Each structure stands twice: as structure tokens, then as C-alpha cells.
Amino acid sequence: MAKHHISMTLNGEPTEFLCSTRQTLLDVLRDELNLTGSKEGCASGDCGACSVMVDDRLVCSCLVLGAECDGKTVESIEGMADGENLHPLQQKFLEEAALQCGICTPGVLVAAKALLEKNNNPTETEVRYWLAGNLCRCTGYDKIVRAVMSTAADMRGDAK
Amino acid sequence: MSSENRKYKWVGTRQIRPDGHDKVTGRAKFGSDFSVSGMIHGRVLRSPHAHAVIKSIDTSEAEALNGVKAVITSKDFKDQSSELKAAGEGMINYRDMTRNIMAREKALYDGHAVAAVAATTAEIADAALELIKVDYEVLPHVIDVDEAMKDGAPILHEEMVPSGIEIGGPTNIAKFVEFSLGDTKKGFDEADIIIERSYKTEAVHQGYIEPHAVVASVTEDGQAQIWCCTQGQFQVRAFVAQLLGMPTSSIRVTPSEIGGGFGGKTVVYLEPLATLLSKKSGKPVKMTMTREEVFRASGPTSGGSMTYKIGAKKDGKITAVEGSNKLLAGAFSGAPAGPACMCAVAPYDIKNVYINGYDVVVNRPKVAAYRAPGAPISAFGAESIIDEVAKELGIDPLKIRKLNAAKKGTQAAYGPTFREIGYEETVDIAMGHDHYLAPLGPNQGRGVASGFWFNIGGESSATVNINEDGTAVVISGSPDIGGSRASLALMAAETLGIDYDKVRPIVADTASVGYNFVTGGSRVTFATGLAVVEAAKDAVRQLCERAAKIWEVDAEAVIWDDGHAKPASSNVGDFEPLSLSSLAGQANKTGGPICGHNAQNVQGAGPAFATHICDVEVDPETGNVTVLRYTAIQDVGRAIHPSYVEGQIQGGAAQGIGWALNEEYIYNSKGQLDNPGFLDYRIPVASDLPMIDAVIVEVPNDRHPYGVRGVGEVPIVPPMAAVANAIENATGVRMSALPMSPPRLLAALDQADVKEAAE
Amino acid sequence: MESIQFRKPETVDEAVKLLQGADGDARILAGGTDLLVQLRAHMIDPGVIVDIKSIAETRELTKNDDGSYTIGAAVAGAEAHERDDITADWPGVIEAWDLIGSTQIQGRASLGGNLCNASPAGDSVPAMVAAGMTANIAGPDGRRTLPVEKITAGPGKTNLKKGEFIVSFNLPAKPSNGGDAYLRLIPRTEMDIAVVGCGAALTLDESGTVTSAKISLGAVAATVLVVEDAAKAIIGTKLEPEAMSALDAACQAACNPIDDKRGTVEYRTKVAGVLGRRVVSIAANRAGKN
Structure with a gap:
């Protein structure tokens, strides 16, 4: 065919x-x-x-x-990036070291962006379950979850 | 303890990693992201049998298929002699290696490579595999380490002569090792209580998300280029050279970005096959494993069967320990029995110790290194039994660890006397941590455990090139598996006295930098870091010489301070300091390019210790375990980039939790792997874990310019016992076998109920 | 090498004709979350793949005037999960659907696919069965309707005839004082196949007495079981401890599981009872709140 x-x-x-x-x-x-x-x-x-x-x-x-x-x-x-400007999640992942080997990072970022577009104030549990389909073997997820929540806070304009 | 006073400008700061932007935008090229023009595709035929004689292989139909460009079997590889050569994280026997990459007389495990095909498309290569006829004579197989050691067990290698032990006749025991200190009989005589227990752990896979991948291109004049995801491009070069009988100088290996390794990418699987297929076909060949192939054919770490016996005084002082660790090696010798023995009770000052280990072959894929190889297995036994002693004596489990803690001057059972170490500090911090003091609810329990890893040095080479604009390029040969480029750049910036963002670190191919041993053993930031610091110092020495030339003074009269050449004293003369960039800008007039270099076999690795605290909740009706809270305290010497140090600790702890609770290989009755995928080989997902609090302790290693010890491995040592001890604390049931999966834990809880009812 | 045809019919009739006239194996593509895995693993070698998502009926999720729902066979879990009406009325069905795989899988996974994949462990199936859902089937002989529990014949097998496919499902109107729930046991928290799954739908009267119940179990037999004895054990009770024990025992007695890589016979049997109790408690709690 x-x-x-x-x-x-x-x-x-x-x-x-x-x-x-x-x-x-x-x-x-x-x-x-x-x-x-x-x-x-x-x-x-x-x-x-x-x-x-x-x-x-x-x-x-x-x-x-x-x-x-x-x-x-x-x-x-x-x-995901807009010209020269990284998406806030990309920037936050760099600043907070939310990646180690980086193989899962593209998938995690795409998934996290989808979450924040739907829910700009997710709980830790919501982030963890949303990202349960994105395996990461390096980080133990800690810094990934923190980076997603902290990006959400920035995007909402919360004071740190 | 953490030195908050800022001794350094760059070391200890949290900078954005040099490779970060590539990795958050999808630009970074990992193993299978690479392609070259004219490339064809290779696939591997694998044995469906756990143990079988290969009577014949007929590849004629496959070769005749349109689009097939080359077919290889073991016949295309010359045989190798049986001798041990140092390489990777252990000793290499090339006779075994050539048989592991391509089965020769026998297929020794489900998934063992039997033939490989290169064709114009992967689909044609797959179709060709189906046309290869292999005549197998299936033999009885053995999967379990204890079964493999029994009389009458199927023998994998009739000709194998065990090392370190005399056994009359064929055996699956490849090696026996033992370590002793003092007199355990005397130690047990002194003890008020003696406990003896058996433990078992399952083989577990490193679980890197990136499957093995390679592109190899061999030209007609025999020059090979290999691009692959590896923890050691120099190992790949050495192995391919030896297996294919090529001069080392004819092979250039370029490491891609690496999508996780954890020890599992210190060996070769596809690289020699792709190189030979390329040689035979005259075309570049790309090969990528499927996830199923990764599980069936690449190295897990050993499973173990252990017995531990411990004696202690009423006050908690441990008087003697005896242990035996039987570790399965997979199809070829190489289980980390030695490190398992050496690490088991290394955190403790125990005067009488005897520990032995067995390296046992079974019909499984050959083990590869995995984070602190061997140590997590023996520590599961040792740290479980110490917990039991504490409970029996009514002593807090951290107090008993502190009471017996190894310190500076303690002689370890495996030989050396410790210099400055930070084990006791980790216990002290644990005892005062609010996690340890927090209340627990119903069905919840808390466990602690400690761990040890030597850390290693080894060969590293580095070059620091000073550019004409005052920036610098740091060239090393250690694949960056979790942020090491950032650490190397930080140390170079600190040493040169220039800004971090003016330093560009790269990981070079085998032709562009001197030899570097693998990324493994927690050695890169320590050993390659040391080479980078020395190379930077070499550049600084040259910069000082250039300043001396300009000032017309002796080179010894110039010092380097904060990125500037300065007169060593007012006696030298009244010269304005010369910055690195001004010296770099006139380098052509003062003697030409400034290139710092260093190459050495780095010694003086500082051992690392950790203590972990774990809270769990057990569902008593289903056996499900939830990890509620986790704290990992570790002496790292010095955290060059604290974020990536924390990341290593968190990642290691998470892998340990997976090992403890759900990861295992499931074989069917034919010895075929029943769970070769991420669906049923259950590594932790995000919702399985809590935040992992990484507490950095800094007791500097006095043999590294910035005090680095090494970080990556020790965090996987304590978790299995920490989780088991927490489950015991929650339920009163002690799990002595891993994984502590829901069916196994529920069965144990039910058995305990029955026992209780009977009493 | 390349022999698979790919077709994207826009009407039910066209799809039926394609399925009926196919040379060799014809496979329906809805969400593809099972089909593509099987294709890749060379477990299947279809002659034609029929993507039904261009047929409007397979993509609609409608609340009908009588309070019932019509759910297209290819509606994705994420689409249903975003609908407040069905999530409020049948939380158990939505939970079960939502448990099929990750967020990514939810973007595609359909009830039609989960049912017709005919795994004994399909998560949505026990909940669909408990809720009394029926499947609207189109085929060469026209349309017919079957209760969901009549669709599967065994692992990997359905009772659909050549040329037939499920177009949509009917989910009854939620009864007043009704509640449903689904629970499964997996070793992790996500991304696993159910070791045991249990769905329950029940109604209560004003006093809190159970007036009707349907309880189903997955992954404990070749097909999803409707456990009538479990329902009998609680109908007419207020879920007192004795009733719950009887329910537990009935669930266990109904099990006919296998030992496999995901669980043992003993474990599955025991957990079926545990989940039976838990799921009924949740369903009753939901019913009581209405």
C-alpha cells in the first residue's frame, strides 16, 4: 500500500x-x-x-x-520556547536543577505545561499523579515536582 | 558540617548547568538521536531459551533477503583468551565478553544475542531475523542463586575453574572472597546476645529511560567512528578494539548525551555488533535496543542470598559480625561479591568481623554495575540485623549506630584505617532531625539505616584552554550523567578566578582528550574534577609566566589571585595586576596559546557514609506500603553544586525505595523473563514517592583541592533496610526478602497473625 | 513488508462494510492505547486498521432527557473526566475510566477499547458492569444492544461477530439514593494493571438500607464477574459488620483467578473481599449523600 x-x-x-x-x-x-x-x-x-x-x-x-x-x-x-524566550517551566527546570540526565525532561515539560494550562494551582499530589506517566529514574521526582509547583506560583503571580 | 561562610566564590553555588538549555528544548542529542547519511539499521536475534546448545545457525535465507546488507554471528568474532584485564568498574574477561555480546557454543539466557542483521530499514532487518534458522538443543536451566550452588544444578560453564576456592568438578561458583578482622569466636563469646538471620534480594535493573543505542561507521581503510550512549567512551574503544582485533588508534568513540546509566552503560552490547556490521556492509549502521531488549539482555545488578550473625553486649556494643553473601552474576562471572563484603558493616567500629562472598553464575543476563555495586545487597542484611539487635536490647536504632560508629582511626574490616570521615555526623543529624522526632499514626512505622561506599579515583585527563577573550574551555573525557559538567566548570572558574559563565566545559571524544576511566564509582567530580583543577592550575602557572615575561621578573615572583597575576610582594616591583583576559589577549606576543593540561591516575578518594530515615504506612488488609516521608543525610565531602548533589541523593534513595518495594525480575518456568517492560517491572512513579529531604553534610576529603568525596552511589545503600525496618516498626513483621511487594507482605502479615493466634 | 491498510470511515455503515470485507484481521482503532502496543510487539498483524473516530456517534458524550448518558465508544477518558454532569452522577465509572493508564493514556483511552481489548483486568469494565451499562453494536445485520458483561468471552476474545463493532454505550440515569464506586489494587499508585478490581453500584432507602446492588470483580477470572451473592449479602442490610463479612466471603468465593506475575491466587482472592467491602462502603456513602 x-x-x-x-x-x-x-x-x-x-x-x-x-x-x-x-x-x-x-x-x-x-x-x-x-x-x-x-x-x-x-x-x-x-x-x-x-x-x-x-x-x-x-x-x-x-x-x-x-x-x-x-x-x-x-x-x-x-x-515550547517562544523564540529566544524559554517557557517559564523550562527556565524553572534549569534554575532548580529539575533534570539530571535529561532524557525524560522533554516529556515531563510537555506534560507539566499541559497541567498548568488546565490547573494553575495544583497541589503536590495533583502534580505527582498528573506526572505519574512520566518516568524519571534520576531525580526521585523531588525537584521536578517542586519546579512545577514553583512555576505555577510564578505564573499566578504569588509572592514567594 | 555545612560551611555557610563563603570560602569560595563559585564552588558551592547553584548555577545553571552548561548543557541545560539543550536539554529543556529538545536539542540535546542522546544515543538514538544521532544519524548519519547513508545509514542502515541493525537488529539482533536473541535466544528464546534460558540455556541451550547452539548446534547450528543458518543465515542464508536472511542474507538473500532484498535489502539485507550484512549478517553476523559469533563466527565473525575471533575467540578470546580467558584472562582478567582491568576495565570498567571491575575486571574484564574478554573470553566471557565476546560470548556475552554474541552467544558462541551455548545461549546462556533468554535474550542472549545469537545473530545480528543490518538492512536498509529496521523492518527489513526484523524480517531477516525471522529467516535465520537456529538449531538449539535446550538444556535444563537455573535462575536462583541458591539453586545454582546445589549439587546437581545445571552447569553453565563446564570448563570454569573457580577462583579463591577449591571445588572438585564443575561448578557455578566462579569466585569466592573473604575478609576478616580480629577473632569472631572471641567476639561472640563476649556477646550478651547473638542473632543469626538469612536474607534474600532480587536482581534489579538500573532502569535508565534511554535504551542502548549506537551508530558505527567503518571506512574501507579500517577507520571506525562510533557514536553511542556510554558511561565510558574509552572503555567502548578498548572493548571494540579487543573484540574486533582493531588498533586502538583506528577507533574514535564520541559519547552522546546519556539518558541515565547508573553503572549499566559501562559495558558494551551493541557497539561491537554495529561496528562489525558496518565493516561487513561498508555502510554506517545504527542500532537501538527496544525496552524489551534492555530488560532481557542488558545487565541488572545481582540478586543475593545472605546470612548474617551478630553479637552484642547489653549496652549495644557490637562484639562480632559474621556474614556470607551469595551473589548471582548472570551468565558470566562478575557479581560484586567483594564490594558487598567490604561495605556491609563499614560504617561501624567492630573488632571482630568475618565476611565472605560468592560470585555465582546463573541463566540470566550478565550483571553490570549499578550504583554502589554489591553494597546495597549486603547492607540490607547487615542493617536489618543491627535493627533487630537494637530492638532486642531496647536501644534506639540511631543510638546503637552512634555507639558503634566508625570514626577517624577506625580500622575497617576490609583493611584500611579511616582518615577524616563523616559517618557519626550523619547519625547525629538524624537523631536531631525533626523527621526523627515527628509523631506516627496508626499502621505507620519509622526505620533508619546507614550505608557506605568507598568512592574511587582512577585515570582522568583534562585540558583547560584559555581563549583569546579571557574565556576558557574545559575539555574532559567523562560522560556527564547528572550535572558533572556544571561541577567541573565551577571548580575551573574558582581556580582560574573567572566567572562561571566564562567557562565552557565539554565532554570530548576519545581522540580529543587523554584517557578517562568510566563515569562510575562516584569518581567524576572527585577524580576528573581533580584533573580539571590541576589543568586549570597548569594554565594559571602559564599565565603567571606570561605576566613575569611582561614585567621582566622571575615567574616565581608572580602569584595568581582572584583572576589576576600580581607581584608576589612589593619587593618584586610596583606592577598593576594583569587580568586573565588581558593576559589571554596578548598571549600571541608572550609565547603563544595558553593550554593547561593534566593527566593522572587519581588516588585519595574519600569514603562516603549516609544515614536514612523512612516513614511508611502499611495497609494491613492488602499489604500495600506507602512511603510517607524520607530523609537522606550524607557526608559528601564538599558539595560543588549543591542542587545536583541533592539530586543524586534523592535519585539514589528513590531507586532504593523501588528496589525495596516492587522491583524484581519475574521468570517463567522456562527461564524466560516475564516482565520485560516498564508496566510490570515497576520502577517508582511520581505519585509513589514523597519529597526526599536530602541533608548535605560536609566533612571535606583532605586529598581533594575542594574536599570532594563523591556522591552518586552511597544513597542507594541504606533504603532497602530503612524501608524494611520501618515496615517492622509499623507491623511487628520483619521482612527478610525483597521486594516487599503487597502479595509478599500480606502473606507475611497473615502468617504472623496465624502464629500469634496459635500462641 | 507494508501491508496494513489504514481507513477512516465517516459513517457506521462504511465502517461495517470495511470490517466485513476485510482480508485477514481487521482491527478497530479508537484510542489505540492497546492496539499500537500490540502492533509494535508483533502480537497482531492486521490487514486493515479502521479508525472509527471520524464517525460522529463514536465521539459524542450526551446526557439524554431521561438522565441517562450515551457515551461514544471512542470518547477519551480525559474528555469524560472534564464533564461535571457524568462525574457527579457516576463517579465510580469515571474513576475506573480514569485509572486506565497515565494522563497521556487518558488523552486517548476509550471505553470501547478497554472493553474490546478483553483483558480480564480492564479497569473500566467492572464499573461499567456494576452501573448496568449496555453496548450499542452495529453490524452487517443492523444494530443490537448487549449488556457490557456479555461482550467479553475470555481473555482477548469478544462475542462480537465479524463486521460488528461497538458504536456507543448507554449509561442509565442515576437512581435517586444511588451511588457507585470502583477500586483496584495495584502495587504502585499508578501505571499498573489491576491485580484485582471491584466495582459496585447500589441504592439505599431513606433509612439507609440497601435496596439494590450490583457488584462486579475484575482480574479474578477469565472475564469480569457479576457477584450476585455479594449483592444478596448486603441487600436489605444497613451494611452492618455481619453483612460486610458475608459480602467479603461472597467476593472471595466468586474468585477463580490465576497465579501470574501480578499476583497469586491467594492474594487475589483475599484482596477481592477487602476491595468488595471498601468499594461498597464508598458507594453507600455516596448514595447516602444524595
């Missing part, structure tokens, strides 16, 4: 690609579009390193087919 010709909006840009049925959105991002910020840690939806937004919904890109994405709007880690 011929490849599928797919048009979608990726990080704000109209994007076209060809893919086979078996190729996931993650495969497409990494292998066809050369965006390797989304990582493959498991290919089964268990690690969250490939997290992206599809039509404003947080998903694992390893569990979405490329062929499904025609007409969709996809946002990956590469679209």
Missing part, C-alpha cells in the same frame, strides 16, 4: 509528510521530520518520554499513528 500523505500543524507550522500505517507519530517526528526532542523510552505508553500535545490533548506520541494526524495540531518540546 502506498504511503499516507498527511498534513498537520506542527508547532504552529503547516507540515506535510509521508508515512506508512505502522509508523507512529513519534516515528514520524523523529525519523521523518528530524525532531528528536521527543524520546522513545518504551514504545508502549509506559514512560511518557514521547509526550506531545495533539489537538490540545496530552498523549504519548508512540501510541498515535502518523496516519491519524491528518488535519491535527501537534505541539512537541521543540515548540
Whole structure:
């Protein structure tokens, strides 16, 4: 069968690609579009390193087919910063050392951004459960959770 | 104790890491993010059998498949002699290594590589694997360490001669080690109470999120470039050179960013295969493991079966300890039996100690290093039994640790006499910590445990290049696994007397910097840090010489202070200090480029100790354990970048909690791994853990210019016993086997109920 | 190599025709959270993948005039979770749905997929069964409706015929003084498959006496069980300790589990009783608050 010709909006840009049925959105991002910020840690939806937004919904890109994405709007880690300006979460992760090896970081950031857009005042428990699908083996999650909560406070304009 | 008075301008501050922006924007290139033009894709055929003779392999159909460019089996690798060579975090036997990367006479575990294919697409390579016909003769297998040591157990290597012990006939025992101090018989005679217990721990995987990945490109003239995620590009070079019979100079290994390793990426799996496939096909070859392959075929750390016997006086003074640690090695010798023995009771001043260890082969993937290899296993036994002594004697578990604490001058059972160490400080802080004093609710319990790791030095090389604008590049060869570039830049900035943001640290390939031993053993900030500091001092020496030249004075008459060359005294003359940037700017006129260099085999690692406090709540009806609160107190010598020091401590503790509660390999009756994925190999998720309070203690290591000891490994040593002791405190039931998963804990609680009812 | 077709029908009839006419295995793609894993692991080798998400009916979550809900088979958990009406009326169903995987999985996971994957441990299924949900099936012979508990035939097997697929579900109107709940036992707090799952829906009268109950167990047999004896044990009681003990015993007696990597027979059986008690308490508490 011929490849599928797919048009979608990726990080704000109209994007076209060809893919086979078996190729996931993650495969497409990494292998066809050369965006390797989304990582493959498991290919089964268990690690969250490939997290992206599809039509404003947080998903694992390893569990979405490329062929499904025609007409969709996809946002990956590469679209998170605004030009030269990092997203506040990216900046906070740097300042608070919320990453060690950094392999889970893109997925964690995409997921955390989705949380803060939905809930700008999450409790520690809410952050932990929201991010339960983003495995991190380095940090013990402590600094990640703190950075997300502290970004939320900044974005709300709370005094420190 | 933490020195809050600011002795240093940069050391001890929390700067943004040099590689940070790449990592929060998705730019950073990890192992599988790399590709080169003309690249083809390699895949590995793996044994479905735990133990089988490979009678024949027919690759003809696979080779004939359109798109297949190369197929390799063990026949393509020359055999290696059986001798131990120092490499990685232990000794390497290349005869074993060549058999581990590609099964030769026998497949020795489920997942053992049997053949590999390179093809124009990964799909074609996968299809080719299905066309390879392997004729296996399946043999009985053995998975459990105690079973493997029994008479009549299936033997993995008929020809293996154990070291350190005489055994008539074939055995699975590869090695026996023992350590003793004093006279344990005398010690037990002096004891008022003696307790003896058995313990068991499961093999656990390092669980790095990034699967192993490599791109190898060999040109027609035999020059190889290898890009891979590794903890040691120089090890990869050495191993590939030896396994493929290539000159070391013909191989250039560039480490990618590394997505976690914890010891598991100090060895090679795909690199020699990709290199050989590239050589054979004439094309660059990319290989990436699937998560399933990572679990089935890459190294976990050992599981262990231990017995510990302890004697103590009524006042809590420990008079003797005897221990035995049987550690499974996987398919080839290499279990960390030695370190397990050496670390078990190292936090304590005990006069009479005898501890032995066995390195035992079983039909599992060969173990690799994992954070403080061996120590967490033996410490689970030792720290559990010390807790039991404390309870029996009615002494607070921290008080008994303080009473027996090793100090400066204590002789450790494994040999050395400690210099300045900070163990007792960790216990003191724990005793006064508000966590230790907080009240507990129903079904809740608190446990403590301590841990030890040697830390290591080893070979490190570094170059510090002073740029013409007064900035500096720090070139080292230690892959940065958790923020070490930031620490190296901080120490270089401090030594040079320039701002942190003017220092750019890079991790170089094997052709661009001198030899560096692996990132492991908690050595990078200590040993490579020391090489960087010495290289910076070398640059400073050159800068002083340039100033002397300008001032026309002797070089000895110039000192370096706060980033400036200054006259050593007013006798030298009245010269305006020359800044690093002004000296750098005129370097071409004063003698050319300024490049500091240092290469050495670093000695003088400072041992590290930790004490952890853990609160749990146990659901008595289901056996579920919730970790409510966790505090980890550790002597780090000096925290160069406190945030990443805390991160190491928090991460190590979290891995230990996973080891304690839910991580295990589950094998079916055929010896096949039943849980090769993150769904059923249960590493902790964010909602499983509380905040982990990392308390940094700083008792400087006097053999490092900034006092560094090493941080990464000791935090994984105490957690298993700390959790077990907390569960005992909550329920009265002592768990002597890991993991303490809900089914196992509920069974133990039920058994205790039955016993209680009967009494 | 590449033989899988990908189709995205816009009507139910078109989908049925594709499924009926497929050469080899035809697989329905809703959220894909099981399908893509199986595809990647080479557990399945379908001839065609039929993405049903362009069929409007599969994507709608509607509260009907009678208070009941129609839930499209491909509605994602996150979409349902954001709806205050259904979350208030049937918290147990929403909790169970919400427990299928991570936040990311929630962005995709559907009730149709969770049910038709036919794992004995599917989290949403015991809650759907307890709530009395039915499935609206389309096929070559037209439409039919089956109770959710009649859909699965065993691990990985459904009673759907060739060409049939689930278009949507019906969730009854919440009875007055009714409450539902779902609990599962997993070793971690998230990201695990249920070792045991238990759903309950019940109604109380003014005095707090249980007037009706439906209790279901997952992961303790080849398919989700409806435990009638457990319901009998509490109907007519005010959940006194004796009734709860009888409920516990009935749940345990109903179990016919296996030993596997996730739990033992003994453990699953015992925990089924524990969860039975706990879930009924929560459901009763919810019912009492109405």
C-alpha cells in the first residue's frame, strides 16, 4: 500500500509528510521530520518520554499513528520556547536543577505545561499523579515536582 | 558540617548547568538521536531459551533477503583468551565478553544475542531475523542463586575453574572472597546476645529511560567512528578494539548525551555488533535496543542470598559480625561479591568481623554495575540485623549506630584505617532531625539505616584552554550523567578566578582528550574534577609566566589571585595586576596559546557514609506500603553544586525505595523473563514517592583541592533496610526478602497473625 | 513488508462494510492505547486498521432527557473526566475510566477499547458492569444492544461477530439514593494493571438500607464477574459488620483467578473481599449523600 500523505500543524507550522500505517507519530517526528526532542523510552505508553500535545490533548506520541494526524495540531518540546524566550517551566527546570540526565525532561515539560494550562494551582499530589506517566529514574521526582509547583506560583503571580 | 561562610566564590553555588538549555528544548542529542547519511539499521536475534546448545545457525535465507546488507554471528568474532584485564568498574574477561555480546557454543539466557542483521530499514532487518534458522538443543536451566550452588544444578560453564576456592568438578561458583578482622569466636563469646538471620534480594535493573543505542561507521581503510550512549567512551574503544582485533588508534568513540546509566552503560552490547556490521556492509549502521531488549539482555545488578550473625553486649556494643553473601552474576562471572563484603558493616567500629562472598553464575543476563555495586545487597542484611539487635536490647536504632560508629582511626574490616570521615555526623543529624522526632499514626512505622561506599579515583585527563577573550574551555573525557559538567566548570572558574559563565566545559571524544576511566564509582567530580583543577592550575602557572615575561621578573615572583597575576610582594616591583583576559589577549606576543593540561591516575578518594530515615504506612488488609516521608543525610565531602548533589541523593534513595518495594525480575518456568517492560517491572512513579529531604553534610576529603568525596552511589545503600525496618516498626513483621511487594507482605502479615493466634 | 491498510470511515455503515470485507484481521482503532502496543510487539498483524473516530456517534458524550448518558465508544477518558454532569452522577465509572493508564493514556483511552481489548483486568469494565451499562453494536445485520458483561468471552476474545463493532454505550440515569464506586489494587499508585478490581453500584432507602446492588470483580477470572451473592449479602442490610463479612466471603468465593506475575491466587482472592467491602462502603456513602 502506498504511503499516507498527511498534513498537520506542527508547532504552529503547516507540515506535510509521508508515512506508512505502522509508523507512529513519534516515528514520524523523529525519523521523518528530524525532531528528536521527543524520546522513545518504551514504545508502549509506559514512560511518557514521547509526550506531545495533539489537538490540545496530552498523549504519548508512540501510541498515535502518523496516519491519524491528518488535519491535527501537534505541539512537541521543540515548540515550547517562544523564540529566544524559554517557557517559564523550562527556565524553572534549569534554575532548580529539575533534570539530571535529561532524557525524560522533554516529556515531563510537555506534560507539566499541559497541567498548568488546565490547573494553575495544583497541589503536590495533583502534580505527582498528573506526572505519574512520566518516568524519571534520576531525580526521585523531588525537584521536578517542586519546579512545577514553583512555576505555577510564578505564573499566578504569588509572592514567594 | 555545612560551611555557610563563603570560602569560595563559585564552588558551592547553584548555577545553571552548561548543557541545560539543550536539554529543556529538545536539542540535546542522546544515543538514538544521532544519524548519519547513508545509514542502515541493525537488529539482533536473541535466544528464546534460558540455556541451550547452539548446534547450528543458518543465515542464508536472511542474507538473500532484498535489502539485507550484512549478517553476523559469533563466527565473525575471533575467540578470546580467558584472562582478567582491568576495565570498567571491575575486571574484564574478554573470553566471557565476546560470548556475552554474541552467544558462541551455548545461549546462556533468554535474550542472549545469537545473530545480528543490518538492512536498509529496521523492518527489513526484523524480517531477516525471522529467516535465520537456529538449531538449539535446550538444556535444563537455573535462575536462583541458591539453586545454582546445589549439587546437581545445571552447569553453565563446564570448563570454569573457580577462583579463591577449591571445588572438585564443575561448578557455578566462579569466585569466592573473604575478609576478616580480629577473632569472631572471641567476639561472640563476649556477646550478651547473638542473632543469626538469612536474607534474600532480587536482581534489579538500573532502569535508565534511554535504551542502548549506537551508530558505527567503518571506512574501507579500517577507520571506525562510533557514536553511542556510554558511561565510558574509552572503555567502548578498548572493548571494540579487543573484540574486533582493531588498533586502538583506528577507533574514535564520541559519547552522546546519556539518558541515565547508573553503572549499566559501562559495558558494551551493541557497539561491537554495529561496528562489525558496518565493516561487513561498508555502510554506517545504527542500532537501538527496544525496552524489551534492555530488560532481557542488558545487565541488572545481582540478586543475593545472605546470612548474617551478630553479637552484642547489653549496652549495644557490637562484639562480632559474621556474614556470607551469595551473589548471582548472570551468565558470566562478575557479581560484586567483594564490594558487598567490604561495605556491609563499614560504617561501624567492630573488632571482630568475618565476611565472605560468592560470585555465582546463573541463566540470566550478565550483571553490570549499578550504583554502589554489591553494597546495597549486603547492607540490607547487615542493617536489618543491627535493627533487630537494637530492638532486642531496647536501644534506639540511631543510638546503637552512634555507639558503634566508625570514626577517624577506625580500622575497617576490609583493611584500611579511616582518615577524616563523616559517618557519626550523619547519625547525629538524624537523631536531631525533626523527621526523627515527628509523631506516627496508626499502621505507620519509622526505620533508619546507614550505608557506605568507598568512592574511587582512577585515570582522568583534562585540558583547560584559555581563549583569546579571557574565556576558557574545559575539555574532559567523562560522560556527564547528572550535572558533572556544571561541577567541573565551577571548580575551573574558582581556580582560574573567572566567572562561571566564562567557562565552557565539554565532554570530548576519545581522540580529543587523554584517557578517562568510566563515569562510575562516584569518581567524576572527585577524580576528573581533580584533573580539571590541576589543568586549570597548569594554565594559571602559564599565565603567571606570561605576566613575569611582561614585567621582566622571575615567574616565581608572580602569584595568581582572584583572576589576576600580581607581584608576589612589593619587593618584586610596583606592577598593576594583569587580568586573565588581558593576559589571554596578548598571549600571541608572550609565547603563544595558553593550554593547561593534566593527566593522572587519581588516588585519595574519600569514603562516603549516609544515614536514612523512612516513614511508611502499611495497609494491613492488602499489604500495600506507602512511603510517607524520607530523609537522606550524607557526608559528601564538599558539595560543588549543591542542587545536583541533592539530586543524586534523592535519585539514589528513590531507586532504593523501588528496589525495596516492587522491583524484581519475574521468570517463567522456562527461564524466560516475564516482565520485560516498564508496566510490570515497576520502577517508582511520581505519585509513589514523597519529597526526599536530602541533608548535605560536609566533612571535606583532605586529598581533594575542594574536599570532594563523591556522591552518586552511597544513597542507594541504606533504603532497602530503612524501608524494611520501618515496615517492622509499623507491623511487628520483619521482612527478610525483597521486594516487599503487597502479595509478599500480606502473606507475611497473615502468617504472623496465624502464629500469634496459635500462641 | 507494508501491508496494513489504514481507513477512516465517516459513517457506521462504511465502517461495517470495511470490517466485513476485510482480508485477514481487521482491527478497530479508537484510542489505540492497546492496539499500537500490540502492533509494535508483533502480537497482531492486521490487514486493515479502521479508525472509527471520524464517525460522529463514536465521539459524542450526551446526557439524554431521561438522565441517562450515551457515551461514544471512542470518547477519551480525559474528555469524560472534564464533564461535571457524568462525574457527579457516576463517579465510580469515571474513576475506573480514569485509572486506565497515565494522563497521556487518558488523552486517548476509550471505553470501547478497554472493553474490546478483553483483558480480564480492564479497569473500566467492572464499573461499567456494576452501573448496568449496555453496548450499542452495529453490524452487517443492523444494530443490537448487549449488556457490557456479555461482550467479553475470555481473555482477548469478544462475542462480537465479524463486521460488528461497538458504536456507543448507554449509561442509565442515576437512581435517586444511588451511588457507585470502583477500586483496584495495584502495587504502585499508578501505571499498573489491576491485580484485582471491584466495582459496585447500589441504592439505599431513606433509612439507609440497601435496596439494590450490583457488584462486579475484575482480574479474578477469565472475564469480569457479576457477584450476585455479594449483592444478596448486603441487600436489605444497613451494611452492618455481619453483612460486610458475608459480602467479603461472597467476593472471595466468586474468585477463580490465576497465579501470574501480578499476583497469586491467594492474594487475589483475599484482596477481592477487602476491595468488595471498601468499594461498597464508598458507594453507600455516596448514595447516602444524595
